[in-house]
Amino acid sequence: MSKKTLIFGYLVLLFFLHQDSWLKNDGTLVMGFLPATLAYHMAFVVAATLGWLLVVKFAWPDGLESEPASENSGEEAADS
Protein backbone atom coordinates (compact mmCIF):
# COMPACT_ATOMS: atom_id res chain seq x y z
CA MET A 1 0.00 0.00 0.00
CA SER A 2 1.44 3.41 -0.98
CA LYS A 3 2.09 6.29 1.44
CA LYS A 4 -0.57 8.37 -0.31
CA THR A 5 -3.23 5.67 0.16
CA LEU A 6 -2.35 5.33 3.85
CA ILE A 7 -2.49 9.09 4.41
CA PHE A 8 -5.81 9.59 2.65
CA GLY A 9 -7.15 6.47 4.42
CA TYR A 10 -6.19 8.10 7.73
CA LEU A 11 -8.11 11.27 6.81
CA VAL A 12 -11.20 9.25 5.81
CA LEU A 13 -10.97 7.39 9.13
CA LEU A 14 -10.91 10.74 10.94
CA PHE A 15 -14.12 11.70 9.15
CA PHE A 16 -15.88 8.76 10.86
CA LEU A 17 -14.12 9.25 14.20
CA HIS A 18 -15.61 12.75 14.37
CA GLN A 19 -18.88 11.15 15.53
CA ASP A 20 -17.88 10.37 19.14
CA SER A 21 -21.20 8.74 20.05
CA TRP A 22 -19.59 6.90 22.97
CA LEU A 23 -19.05 10.26 24.70
CA LYS A 24 -22.43 11.81 23.91
CA ASN A 25 -23.65 11.48 27.53
CA ASP A 26 -20.31 11.53 29.36
CA GLY A 27 -20.15 14.54 31.65
CA THR A 28 -16.66 13.78 33.03
CA LEU A 29 -14.42 16.82 33.33
CA VAL A 30 -11.00 15.93 31.91
CA MET A 31 -8.21 17.64 33.92
CA GLY A 32 -10.98 18.98 36.12
CA PHE A 33 -12.38 21.50 33.64
CA LEU A 34 -12.73 20.14 30.08
CA PRO A 35 -15.95 18.22 29.35
CA ALA A 36 -15.04 14.80 27.87
CA THR A 37 -16.48 15.46 24.39
CA LEU A 38 -14.71 18.81 24.21
CA ALA A 39 -11.37 17.27 25.19
CA TYR A 40 -11.93 14.56 22.55
CA HIS A 41 -12.60 17.09 19.81
CA MET A 42 -9.51 19.09 20.77
CA ALA A 43 -7.48 15.91 20.33
CA PHE A 44 -9.34 15.36 17.05
CA VAL A 45 -8.13 18.75 15.77
CA VAL A 46 -4.54 17.80 16.60
CA ALA A 47 -5.02 14.48 14.77
CA ALA A 48 -6.44 16.33 11.74
CA THR A 49 -3.46 18.71 11.75
CA LEU A 50 -1.13 15.70 11.78
CA GLY A 51 -3.02 14.30 8.77
CA TRP A 52 -2.55 17.53 6.81
CA LEU A 53 1.11 17.65 7.80
CA LEU A 54 1.51 14.17 6.26
CA VAL A 55 -0.29 15.30 3.10
CA VAL A 56 2.05 18.28 2.74
CA LYS A 57 5.13 16.12 3.31
CA PHE A 58 4.27 13.01 1.32
CA ALA A 59 1.21 13.56 -0.91
CA TRP A 60 1.54 17.03 -2.42
CA PRO A 61 0.35 17.12 -6.06
CA ASP A 62 2.68 18.03 -8.93
CA GLY A 63 2.09 20.18 -11.99
CA LEU A 64 0.18 23.04 -10.37
CA GLU A 65 2.64 25.82 -11.22
CA SER A 66 1.83 26.11 -14.93
CA GLU A 67 2.35 29.31 -16.90
CA PRO A 68 -0.59 31.65 -17.54
CA ALA A 69 -2.37 31.09 -20.88
CA SER A 70 -3.68 34.59 -21.61
CA GLU A 71 -5.07 37.17 -19.21
CA ASN A 72 -8.55 37.22 -20.75
CA SER A 73 -9.02 33.73 -22.04
CA GLY A 74 -11.87 33.16 -19.60
CA GLU A 75 -14.00 35.93 -20.97
CA GLU A 76 -13.28 35.06 -24.57
CA ALA A 77 -14.47 31.49 -24.19
CA ALA A 78 -17.63 32.45 -22.36
CA ASP A 79 -18.48 35.08 -24.93
CA SER A 80 -18.16 32.67 -27.79
Add this chain to the structure above:
Amino acid sequence: MTQVVIICVYLVLLIGLGVVSKRFFRGGSADFFVASRSIGPFVLFMSVFGTTMTAFAMVGSTGEAFNVGVATFGKMASSSALVHSATFFLIGLRLWSLGKRNGYMTQIELFRDRFESSGLGYLLFPILVGLIIPYLLVGLMGAGSVIGGVTRGAFPEVFASTGGAVPPWLTSLVICAVVLSYIFMGGVRSAAWANTFQTLVFMAMGVLAFVLISAKLGGFSAASEMADSAKAVRVGNITELQFFTYLFIPLSVGMFPHLFQNFLTSKSSKNFKFMLIAHPLSIMVTWIPCILIGYWATGAFMPGTETPIIPPGTSPNAVLGIMIAKLSTPVIAGLVGAGVLAAIMSSLDSQFVSVGTMFTRDIVAHSFGKDRFSDTTMVWLARGFITFIVIVTFLFTLAEPRSVFTLGIWCFSGYAALFPLVFAAIYWKRATKIGAYACVLATAICWFLLFKASGYGSNGAYTVGGMMPVVAMFATCAITLLVVSLATKAPSENTLKKFFPIS
Protein backbone atom coordinates in the same frame (compact mmCIF):
# COMPACT_ATOMS: atom_id res chain seq x y z
CA MET B 1 -15.47 55.41 28.40
CA THR B 2 -11.98 53.84 28.58
CA GLN B 3 -13.10 50.89 26.47
CA VAL B 4 -14.50 53.23 23.79
CA VAL B 5 -11.21 55.15 23.63
CA ILE B 6 -9.24 51.89 23.18
CA ILE B 7 -11.58 50.71 20.44
CA CYS B 8 -11.35 54.09 18.67
CA VAL B 9 -7.53 54.00 18.80
CA TYR B 10 -7.64 50.53 17.24
CA LEU B 11 -9.91 51.75 14.43
CA VAL B 12 -7.56 54.65 13.72
CA LEU B 13 -4.63 52.20 13.54
CA LEU B 14 -6.52 50.24 10.89
CA ILE B 15 -7.10 53.33 8.80
CA GLY B 16 -3.36 54.02 9.14
CA LEU B 17 -2.67 50.54 7.79
CA GLY B 18 -4.86 51.38 4.79
CA VAL B 19 -2.85 54.55 4.18
CA VAL B 20 0.40 52.54 4.22
CA SER B 21 -0.94 49.86 1.88
CA LYS B 22 -2.09 52.59 -0.52
CA ARG B 23 1.59 53.41 -1.10
CA PHE B 24 2.03 49.86 -2.44
CA PHE B 25 -1.11 50.03 -4.60
CA ARG B 26 -0.05 49.79 -8.25
CA GLY B 27 -3.24 51.45 -9.49
CA GLY B 28 -4.66 48.77 -11.80
CA SER B 29 -7.68 46.51 -11.33
CA ALA B 30 -5.45 43.38 -11.13
CA ASP B 31 -3.77 44.90 -8.09
CA PHE B 32 -7.03 46.10 -6.54
CA PHE B 33 -8.78 42.74 -7.03
CA VAL B 34 -6.05 40.05 -6.60
CA ALA B 35 -2.99 42.05 -5.39
CA SER B 36 -1.24 41.13 -8.66
CA ARG B 37 -1.13 37.49 -7.38
CA SER B 38 1.82 38.40 -5.16
CA ILE B 39 0.84 37.29 -1.64
CA GLY B 40 3.15 34.96 0.33
CA PRO B 41 2.34 31.97 2.61
CA PHE B 42 1.95 33.74 5.96
CA VAL B 43 -0.25 36.57 4.71
CA LEU B 44 -2.27 34.11 2.59
CA PHE B 45 -2.97 31.95 5.64
CA MET B 46 -3.76 34.89 7.89
CA SER B 47 -6.07 36.47 5.37
CA VAL B 48 -7.92 33.21 4.61
CA PHE B 49 -8.18 32.32 8.30
CA GLY B 50 -9.18 35.85 9.30
CA THR B 51 -11.80 35.87 6.56
CA THR B 52 -13.24 32.53 7.65
CA MET B 53 -13.45 33.48 11.33
CA THR B 54 -16.08 36.14 11.79
CA ALA B 55 -18.61 37.13 14.46
CA PHE B 56 -19.87 33.58 13.99
CA ALA B 57 -16.65 32.18 15.51
CA MET B 58 -16.49 34.49 18.53
CA VAL B 59 -19.91 35.96 19.30
CA GLY B 60 -21.93 33.13 17.71
CA SER B 61 -19.91 30.29 19.23
CA THR B 62 -20.09 31.78 22.75
CA GLY B 63 -23.85 32.28 22.44
CA GLU B 64 -24.40 28.81 20.99
CA ALA B 65 -22.29 27.17 23.74
CA PHE B 66 -24.41 29.07 26.27
CA ASN B 67 -27.56 27.73 24.57
CA VAL B 68 -26.69 24.12 23.68
CA GLY B 69 -23.37 23.46 25.38
CA VAL B 70 -19.89 22.39 24.41
CA ALA B 71 -21.13 20.22 21.50
CA THR B 72 -20.90 23.50 19.57
CA PHE B 73 -17.15 22.93 19.19
CA GLY B 74 -17.60 19.47 17.63
CA LYS B 75 -20.42 20.43 15.33
CA MET B 76 -18.71 23.45 13.78
CA ALA B 77 -15.06 23.85 14.80
CA SER B 78 -13.46 20.38 14.84
CA SER B 79 -15.45 19.44 11.73
CA SER B 80 -14.07 22.57 10.05
CA ALA B 81 -10.53 21.57 11.07
CA LEU B 82 -10.89 18.52 8.85
CA VAL B 83 -13.27 19.73 6.13
CA HIS B 84 -11.85 23.24 5.55
CA SER B 85 -8.32 21.95 4.95
CA ALA B 86 -9.72 19.16 2.76
CA THR B 87 -11.54 21.78 0.71
CA PHE B 88 -8.45 23.99 0.44
CA PHE B 89 -6.52 20.95 -0.79
CA LEU B 90 -9.10 19.49 -3.18
CA ILE B 91 -10.76 22.67 -4.43
CA GLY B 92 -8.59 25.67 -3.50
CA LEU B 93 -5.40 24.38 -5.06
CA ARG B 94 -7.11 23.44 -8.33
CA LEU B 95 -8.95 26.77 -8.48
CA TRP B 96 -5.70 28.64 -7.86
CA SER B 97 -3.99 26.71 -10.65
CA LEU B 98 -6.84 27.23 -13.14
CA GLY B 99 -7.16 30.89 -12.11
CA LYS B 100 -3.48 31.58 -12.65
CA ARG B 101 -3.34 29.73 -15.97
CA ASN B 102 -6.47 31.28 -17.43
CA GLY B 103 -6.45 34.72 -15.79
CA TYR B 104 -9.62 34.38 -13.73
CA MET B 105 -10.30 36.88 -10.98
CA THR B 106 -13.75 35.64 -9.93
CA GLN B 107 -15.58 32.35 -9.51
CA ILE B 108 -18.12 33.38 -12.13
CA GLU B 109 -15.41 33.80 -14.79
CA LEU B 110 -14.34 30.24 -14.12
CA PHE B 111 -17.88 28.85 -14.21
CA ARG B 112 -18.73 30.77 -17.40
CA ASP B 113 -15.66 29.35 -19.06
CA ARG B 114 -16.04 25.80 -17.78
CA PHE B 115 -19.75 25.56 -18.64
CA GLU B 116 -19.46 27.57 -21.89
CA SER B 117 -22.24 29.91 -20.85
CA SER B 118 -22.39 33.64 -20.36
CA GLY B 119 -25.92 33.42 -18.92
CA LEU B 120 -24.82 31.15 -16.08
CA GLY B 121 -22.88 34.10 -14.65
CA TYR B 122 -25.99 36.28 -14.61
CA LEU B 123 -27.84 33.51 -12.76
CA LEU B 124 -25.06 32.94 -10.23
CA PHE B 125 -24.29 36.60 -9.52
CA PRO B 126 -27.45 37.49 -7.54
CA ILE B 127 -27.28 34.17 -5.68
CA LEU B 128 -23.65 34.53 -4.60
CA VAL B 129 -24.07 38.21 -3.67
CA GLY B 130 -27.45 37.50 -2.04
CA LEU B 131 -25.85 34.89 0.21
CA ILE B 132 -23.07 37.27 1.19
CA ILE B 133 -25.61 39.72 2.64
CA PRO B 134 -26.60 37.45 5.58
CA TYR B 135 -22.88 36.78 6.07
CA LEU B 136 -22.24 40.54 6.32
CA LEU B 137 -25.25 40.82 8.62
CA VAL B 138 -23.73 38.21 10.95
CA GLY B 139 -20.67 40.43 11.29
CA LEU B 140 -22.53 43.68 11.84
CA MET B 141 -25.02 42.18 14.31
CA GLY B 142 -22.20 40.48 16.23
CA ALA B 143 -20.26 43.72 16.42
CA GLY B 144 -23.32 45.59 17.68
CA SER B 145 -23.99 43.00 20.40
CA VAL B 146 -20.43 42.85 21.71
CA ILE B 147 -19.76 46.57 21.70
CA GLY B 148 -23.17 47.08 23.34
CA GLY B 149 -22.12 44.59 26.05
CA VAL B 150 -18.68 46.03 26.76
CA THR B 151 -19.82 49.67 26.78
CA ARG B 152 -22.94 49.17 28.92
CA GLY B 153 -23.24 52.10 31.33
CA ALA B 154 -20.49 54.12 29.64
CA PHE B 155 -22.79 56.84 28.23
CA PRO B 156 -25.91 56.93 30.45
CA GLU B 157 -27.02 60.35 29.25
CA VAL B 158 -26.25 60.09 25.55
CA PHE B 159 -27.64 56.56 25.00
CA ALA B 160 -30.28 56.25 27.74
CA SER B 161 -32.44 53.81 25.73
CA THR B 162 -29.64 51.19 25.62
CA GLY B 163 -28.61 51.50 29.26
CA GLY B 164 -25.71 53.78 28.37
CA ALA B 165 -24.26 51.35 25.80
CA VAL B 166 -23.20 52.31 22.28
CA PRO B 167 -26.27 51.35 20.17
CA PRO B 168 -25.82 48.55 17.56
CA TRP B 169 -26.65 50.84 14.62
CA LEU B 170 -23.81 53.20 15.54
CA THR B 171 -21.30 50.35 15.88
CA SER B 172 -22.37 49.00 12.46
CA LEU B 173 -22.07 52.41 10.88
CA VAL B 174 -18.58 53.05 12.29
CA ILE B 175 -17.08 49.68 11.37
CA CYS B 176 -18.57 49.84 7.86
CA ALA B 177 -16.96 53.27 7.41
CA VAL B 178 -13.57 52.06 8.69
CA VAL B 179 -13.52 48.91 6.54
CA LEU B 180 -14.66 50.83 3.46
CA SER B 181 -11.96 53.43 3.98
CA TYR B 182 -9.05 51.01 4.12
CA ILE B 183 -10.19 48.76 1.28
CA PHE B 184 -10.92 51.77 -0.91
CA MET B 185 -7.32 52.82 -0.40
CA GLY B 186 -5.61 49.55 -1.31
CA GLY B 187 -8.18 46.93 -2.40
CA VAL B 188 -7.46 43.29 -1.68
CA ARG B 189 -3.87 44.05 -0.62
CA SER B 190 -5.21 46.30 2.16
CA ALA B 191 -7.68 43.59 3.10
CA ALA B 192 -4.92 40.95 3.27
CA TRP B 193 -2.64 43.16 5.39
CA ALA B 194 -5.48 44.22 7.67
CA ASN B 195 -6.56 40.59 8.00
CA THR B 196 -3.08 39.54 9.06
CA PHE B 197 -2.91 42.25 11.69
CA GLN B 198 -6.48 41.67 12.86
CA THR B 199 -6.18 37.89 13.02
CA LEU B 200 -3.23 38.24 15.39
CA VAL B 201 -5.22 40.73 17.46
CA PHE B 202 -8.37 38.64 17.80
CA MET B 203 -6.52 35.42 18.61
CA ALA B 204 -4.45 37.14 21.31
CA MET B 205 -7.44 38.99 22.78
CA GLY B 206 -9.58 35.83 22.83
CA VAL B 207 -6.93 34.05 24.90
CA LEU B 208 -6.55 37.12 27.15
CA ALA B 209 -10.31 37.27 27.81
CA PHE B 210 -10.36 33.54 28.51
CA VAL B 211 -7.54 33.67 31.05
CA LEU B 212 -8.89 36.73 32.86
CA ILE B 213 -12.49 35.50 32.98
CA SER B 214 -11.43 32.10 34.30
CA ALA B 215 -9.31 33.78 36.99
CA LYS B 216 -12.29 35.92 38.06
CA LEU B 217 -14.44 32.78 38.31
CA GLY B 218 -11.86 31.07 40.57
CA GLY B 219 -9.84 29.18 37.97
CA PHE B 220 -10.62 26.69 35.18
CA SER B 221 -11.93 23.93 37.47
CA ALA B 222 -14.10 26.21 39.61
CA ALA B 223 -15.60 27.82 36.50
CA SER B 224 -16.46 24.44 34.95
CA GLU B 225 -17.89 23.07 38.19
CA MET B 226 -20.16 26.12 38.40
CA ALA B 227 -21.44 25.58 34.83
CA ASP B 228 -24.67 23.75 33.98
CA SER B 229 -23.63 20.07 33.72
CA ALA B 230 -26.39 19.45 31.14
CA LYS B 231 -24.38 21.61 28.74
CA ALA B 232 -21.27 19.41 29.07
CA VAL B 233 -22.85 16.60 27.00
CA ARG B 234 -24.60 16.25 23.64
CA VAL B 235 -27.67 14.35 24.88
CA GLY B 236 -30.56 16.77 25.30
CA ASN B 237 -28.82 19.49 23.30
CA ILE B 238 -28.39 18.06 19.81
CA THR B 239 -29.30 14.71 18.21
CA GLU B 240 -26.64 12.41 16.78
CA LEU B 241 -28.08 12.86 13.28
CA GLN B 242 -27.94 16.64 13.56
CA PHE B 243 -24.38 16.44 14.85
CA PHE B 244 -23.35 14.24 11.92
CA THR B 245 -25.06 16.36 9.28
CA TYR B 246 -23.36 19.51 10.55
CA LEU B 247 -20.29 18.06 8.78
CA PHE B 248 -21.72 19.29 5.46
CA ILE B 249 -21.70 22.96 6.49
CA PRO B 250 -17.92 23.63 6.39
CA LEU B 251 -17.99 22.65 2.70
CA SER B 252 -19.21 26.22 2.20
CA VAL B 253 -15.57 27.41 2.03
CA GLY B 254 -15.36 25.79 -1.42
CA MET B 255 -17.97 28.22 -2.75
CA PHE B 256 -17.28 31.45 -0.82
CA PRO B 257 -16.56 34.08 -3.51
CA HIS B 258 -14.23 35.98 -1.16
CA LEU B 259 -12.13 32.89 -0.44
CA PHE B 260 -11.83 32.17 -4.16
CA GLN B 261 -10.38 35.67 -4.52
CA ASN B 262 -8.11 35.15 -1.50
CA PHE B 263 -6.77 31.96 -3.11
CA LEU B 264 -5.98 33.85 -6.32
CA THR B 265 -3.81 36.37 -4.47
CA SER B 266 -1.28 33.62 -3.76
CA LYS B 267 2.07 33.80 -5.49
CA SER B 268 2.58 30.04 -5.49
CA SER B 269 0.67 26.81 -4.87
CA LYS B 270 3.27 25.97 -2.21
CA ASN B 271 1.80 28.77 -0.07
CA PHE B 272 -1.19 26.52 0.53
CA LYS B 273 0.97 24.08 2.52
CA PHE B 274 1.29 26.35 5.54
CA MET B 275 -2.43 27.11 5.41
CA LEU B 276 -3.44 23.43 5.44
CA ILE B 277 -1.51 22.80 8.65
CA ALA B 278 -2.00 26.09 10.50
CA HIS B 279 -5.73 26.44 9.80
CA PRO B 280 -6.98 23.57 12.05
CA LEU B 281 -4.80 24.60 15.00
CA SER B 282 -5.84 28.24 14.66
CA ILE B 283 -9.50 27.23 14.65
CA MET B 284 -8.91 25.52 17.99
CA VAL B 285 -7.07 28.51 19.48
CA THR B 286 -9.91 30.84 18.42
CA TRP B 287 -12.91 28.67 19.31
CA ILE B 288 -11.94 26.96 22.58
CA PRO B 289 -11.81 30.16 24.70
CA CYS B 290 -15.20 31.27 23.34
CA ILE B 291 -16.82 27.85 23.83
CA LEU B 292 -15.60 27.62 27.42
CA ILE B 293 -16.69 31.20 28.19
CA GLY B 294 -20.17 30.35 26.83
CA TYR B 295 -20.24 27.10 28.83
CA TRP B 296 -19.11 28.81 32.05
CA ALA B 297 -21.74 31.51 31.50
CA THR B 298 -24.50 28.88 31.94
CA GLY B 299 -23.90 28.74 35.70
CA ALA B 300 -21.59 31.62 36.59
CA PHE B 301 -22.45 34.04 39.39
CA MET B 302 -20.91 37.42 40.09
CA PRO B 303 -17.96 36.68 42.39
CA GLY B 304 -19.07 36.67 46.06
CA THR B 305 -22.80 37.03 45.24
CA GLU B 306 -25.80 34.92 44.25
CA THR B 307 -26.47 37.07 41.18
CA PRO B 308 -26.18 35.23 37.83
CA ILE B 309 -23.79 36.99 35.47
CA ILE B 310 -26.10 36.41 32.52
CA PRO B 311 -29.63 37.57 33.42
CA PRO B 312 -32.48 35.26 32.32
CA GLY B 313 -33.78 36.05 28.83
CA THR B 314 -30.48 37.51 27.60
CA SER B 315 -29.88 37.23 23.85
CA PRO B 316 -27.17 34.62 23.08
CA ASN B 317 -25.47 37.28 20.92
CA ALA B 318 -24.83 39.36 24.05
CA VAL B 319 -23.25 36.63 26.22
CA LEU B 320 -19.62 37.29 25.25
CA GLY B 321 -19.92 41.05 25.67
CA ILE B 322 -21.59 40.74 29.08
CA MET B 323 -19.04 38.20 30.37
CA ILE B 324 -16.19 40.48 29.31
CA ALA B 325 -17.82 43.63 30.71
CA LYS B 326 -18.73 42.11 34.08
CA LEU B 327 -15.59 40.06 34.68
CA SER B 328 -12.80 42.32 33.51
CA THR B 329 -11.55 45.91 33.77
CA PRO B 330 -12.54 48.63 31.29
CA VAL B 331 -9.06 48.44 29.73
CA ILE B 332 -9.37 44.70 29.13
CA ALA B 333 -12.96 45.13 27.94
CA GLY B 334 -11.71 47.70 25.43
CA LEU B 335 -8.90 45.46 24.22
CA VAL B 336 -11.14 42.41 23.87
CA GLY B 337 -13.85 44.51 22.24
CA ALA B 338 -11.25 45.63 19.69
CA GLY B 339 -10.26 41.96 19.23
CA VAL B 340 -13.85 40.97 18.47
CA LEU B 341 -14.16 43.84 16.02
CA ALA B 342 -10.91 42.62 14.45
CA ALA B 343 -12.46 39.19 13.84
CA ILE B 344 -15.52 40.77 12.30
CA MET B 345 -13.76 43.35 10.13
CA SER B 346 -11.25 40.79 8.88
CA SER B 347 -14.19 39.05 7.18
CA LEU B 348 -16.09 42.13 6.10
CA ASP B 349 -13.14 43.55 4.14
CA SER B 350 -12.64 40.48 1.94
CA GLN B 351 -16.37 40.18 1.39
CA PHE B 352 -16.63 43.84 0.36
CA VAL B 353 -13.75 43.50 -2.12
CA SER B 354 -15.26 40.30 -3.45
CA VAL B 355 -18.70 41.76 -4.24
CA GLY B 356 -17.05 44.74 -5.90
CA THR B 357 -14.88 42.49 -8.04
CA MET B 358 -17.80 40.33 -9.10
CA PHE B 359 -19.88 43.34 -10.06
CA THR B 360 -17.22 45.00 -12.20
CA ARG B 361 -15.76 41.86 -13.80
CA ASP B 362 -18.85 39.63 -14.10
CA ILE B 363 -21.55 42.18 -14.82
CA VAL B 364 -20.08 45.49 -16.06
CA ALA B 365 -17.04 44.31 -18.05
CA HIS B 366 -18.82 41.21 -19.29
CA SER B 367 -21.92 43.11 -20.45
CA PHE B 368 -20.31 46.24 -21.91
CA GLY B 369 -16.91 44.87 -22.97
CA LYS B 370 -13.66 44.96 -21.05
CA ASP B 371 -12.34 47.94 -23.03
CA ARG B 372 -15.42 50.13 -22.55
CA PHE B 373 -14.16 51.52 -19.23
CA SER B 374 -10.68 52.44 -18.07
CA ASP B 375 -8.98 50.53 -15.27
CA THR B 376 -9.51 53.47 -12.92
CA THR B 377 -13.22 53.63 -13.77
CA MET B 378 -13.52 49.90 -13.05
CA VAL B 379 -12.02 50.37 -9.60
CA TRP B 380 -14.46 53.22 -8.93
CA LEU B 381 -17.39 51.12 -10.14
CA ALA B 382 -16.31 48.40 -7.71
CA ARG B 383 -16.22 50.95 -4.89
CA GLY B 384 -19.70 52.21 -5.83
CA PHE B 385 -21.24 48.75 -5.81
CA ILE B 386 -19.55 47.87 -2.51
CA THR B 387 -21.05 51.01 -0.97
CA PHE B 388 -24.50 50.04 -2.28
CA ILE B 389 -24.27 46.53 -0.74
CA VAL B 390 -23.03 47.97 2.55
CA ILE B 391 -26.00 50.35 2.70
CA VAL B 392 -28.45 47.49 1.98
CA THR B 393 -26.84 45.35 4.69
CA PHE B 394 -26.84 48.23 7.16
CA LEU B 395 -30.58 48.71 6.61
CA PHE B 396 -31.14 45.01 7.33
CA THR B 397 -29.35 45.38 10.68
CA LEU B 398 -32.10 47.80 11.74
CA ALA B 399 -34.72 45.03 11.34
CA GLU B 400 -35.60 42.38 13.92
CA PRO B 401 -32.43 40.66 15.19
CA ARG B 402 -31.74 36.94 14.71
CA SER B 403 -29.25 34.68 16.44
CA VAL B 404 -25.84 35.26 14.88
CA PHE B 405 -25.20 31.52 14.93
CA THR B 406 -28.48 30.59 13.20
CA LEU B 407 -28.16 33.26 10.53
CA GLY B 408 -24.58 32.14 9.88
CA ILE B 409 -25.69 28.54 9.50
CA TRP B 410 -28.28 29.47 6.83
CA CYS B 411 -25.74 31.49 4.91
CA PHE B 412 -23.07 28.75 5.06
CA SER B 413 -25.68 26.13 4.14
CA GLY B 414 -26.46 27.98 0.92
CA TYR B 415 -22.81 28.03 -0.15
CA ALA B 416 -22.23 24.44 1.02
CA ALA B 417 -25.24 23.31 -1.02
CA LEU B 418 -23.54 24.61 -4.19
CA PHE B 419 -20.35 22.67 -3.43
CA PRO B 420 -21.23 19.88 -5.95
CA LEU B 421 -21.15 22.53 -8.70
CA VAL B 422 -17.54 23.58 -8.07
CA PHE B 423 -16.45 19.99 -7.41
CA ALA B 424 -17.99 18.76 -10.67
CA ALA B 425 -16.61 21.74 -12.60
CA ILE B 426 -13.03 20.71 -11.86
CA TYR B 427 -13.26 16.94 -11.40
CA TRP B 428 -16.12 15.70 -13.63
CA LYS B 429 -15.72 16.11 -17.38
CA ARG B 430 -19.33 15.15 -18.03
CA ALA B 431 -20.78 18.08 -16.04
CA THR B 432 -22.70 20.20 -18.57
CA LYS B 433 -24.03 23.71 -19.03
CA ILE B 434 -27.67 22.66 -18.68
CA GLY B 435 -26.77 20.54 -15.65
CA ALA B 436 -25.16 23.61 -14.05
CA TYR B 437 -28.20 25.82 -14.76
CA ALA B 438 -30.58 23.18 -13.41
CA CYS B 439 -28.62 22.55 -10.21
CA VAL B 440 -28.16 26.23 -9.40
CA LEU B 441 -31.87 26.94 -9.90
CA ALA B 442 -33.00 23.85 -7.97
CA THR B 443 -30.64 24.63 -5.08
CA ALA B 444 -31.73 28.27 -4.88
CA ILE B 445 -35.40 27.29 -4.80
CA CYS B 446 -34.75 24.56 -2.21
CA TRP B 447 -32.76 27.00 0.00
CA PHE B 448 -35.49 29.63 -0.16
CA LEU B 449 -38.33 27.21 0.63
CA LEU B 450 -36.49 25.74 3.63
CA PHE B 451 -35.41 29.19 4.87
CA LYS B 452 -39.05 30.30 4.65
CA ALA B 453 -40.21 27.15 6.47
CA SER B 454 -37.78 27.96 9.30
CA GLY B 455 -39.49 31.33 9.77
CA TYR B 456 -36.65 33.07 7.90
CA GLY B 457 -34.13 31.77 10.43
CA SER B 458 -36.22 32.53 13.53
CA ASN B 459 -36.59 28.80 14.34
CA GLY B 460 -33.01 27.87 15.20
CA ALA B 461 -33.95 24.22 15.78
CA TYR B 462 -35.44 23.68 12.31
CA THR B 463 -34.46 20.36 10.70
CA VAL B 464 -35.51 18.30 7.66
CA GLY B 465 -36.20 14.68 8.62
CA GLY B 466 -34.07 15.22 11.73
CA MET B 467 -31.12 16.41 9.64
CA MET B 468 -29.66 19.87 9.11
CA PRO B 469 -31.39 21.54 6.11
CA VAL B 470 -28.04 21.70 4.29
CA VAL B 471 -28.32 17.97 3.52
CA ALA B 472 -31.55 18.41 1.55
CA MET B 473 -30.07 21.36 -0.36
CA PHE B 474 -26.79 19.56 -1.05
CA ALA B 475 -28.64 16.45 -2.28
CA THR B 476 -30.87 18.59 -4.50
CA CYS B 477 -27.82 20.21 -6.09
CA ALA B 478 -25.85 16.98 -6.54
CA ILE B 479 -28.71 14.87 -7.91
CA THR B 480 -29.94 17.58 -10.29
CA LEU B 481 -26.44 18.17 -11.64
CA LEU B 482 -25.81 14.47 -12.10
CA VAL B 483 -29.10 13.57 -13.77
CA VAL B 484 -29.38 16.63 -16.04
CA SER B 485 -25.70 16.49 -17.07
CA LEU B 486 -25.97 12.85 -18.08
CA ALA B 487 -29.08 13.66 -20.13
CA THR B 488 -27.57 16.62 -22.00
CA LYS B 489 -24.76 17.33 -24.45
CA ALA B 490 -21.21 17.03 -23.09
CA PRO B 491 -18.87 20.07 -23.06
CA SER B 492 -16.67 20.76 -26.11
CA GLU B 493 -13.22 19.20 -26.52
CA ASN B 494 -11.60 22.64 -26.23
CA THR B 495 -13.12 23.23 -22.83
CA LEU B 496 -12.19 19.78 -21.60
CA LYS B 497 -8.58 20.27 -22.72
CA LYS B 498 -8.45 23.58 -20.88
CA PHE B 499 -9.84 22.22 -17.62
CA PHE B 500 -8.48 18.68 -17.69
CA PRO B 501 -5.15 19.09 -19.50
CA ILE B 502 -3.41 15.99 -18.08
CA SER B 503 -6.02 13.23 -18.43
